[in-house]
Amino acid sequence: MIWAIQEMKGADVGHERYRNIAMQILYSMGQNSGLSFSSALGERLRKSAHRLFSQQEIDLQQGHREQSVLRCAGHDWVLALEDTTDLNYQDHPSKQGMGQLGGMYDCLGISIHSALLVSPQGEPLGVLGQHLWAPSSSGREKRVRL
Structure with a gap:
């Protein structure tokens, strides 16, 4: 789960509980990459994901973009x-x-x-x-x- 925490560091999620949900989603998708989104997450986390993705004001990709730019620094x-x-x-x-x-x-x-x-x-x-x-x-x- 350490990689999920790293990727979500700079994400603008508004509330800390959304950050935790996002990290759980990332981790579950990574562990179950061969499954559909719903199957990989299970019912409880899928419902939480729906609530999270319905938030217009958050930017889930911000943290990943920041980490991506940092990974470019070595090149x-x-x-x-x-x-x-x-x-x-x-x-x-x-x-x-x-x-x-x-x-x-x-x-x-x-x-x-x-x-x-x-x-x-x-x-x-x-x-x-x-x-x-x-x-x-x-x-x-x-x-x-x-």
Whole structure:
């Protein structure tokens, strides 16, 4: 659990109990990486995760970003690999907040743009930034800035 504590050090979670929940989530996901989110956490922790993720004012990635930058300090240079991924929720019409992804079938979903820091040897150092959004139209006018 020490690595989870380290990654959550600088996270802006508002209340200390949220920090403890976040660390438990990280630890459980690490221990059960082959399972679905719900299975890895179990019912009690899954409900706590839902409450935590519903808090708009917290920044769970802040601590990880800070630790990622610290891991970069030992390298003369690092690569920031960026990619946008679309999550297709077309088969889940009851989901709310989805946007038009566009493409051949113009399906419903969300887009995620991530920047991963990697050492020259290919060692992942952490996620520098991540932006999620529901596209407002099938045209890709929106540009993501990290």
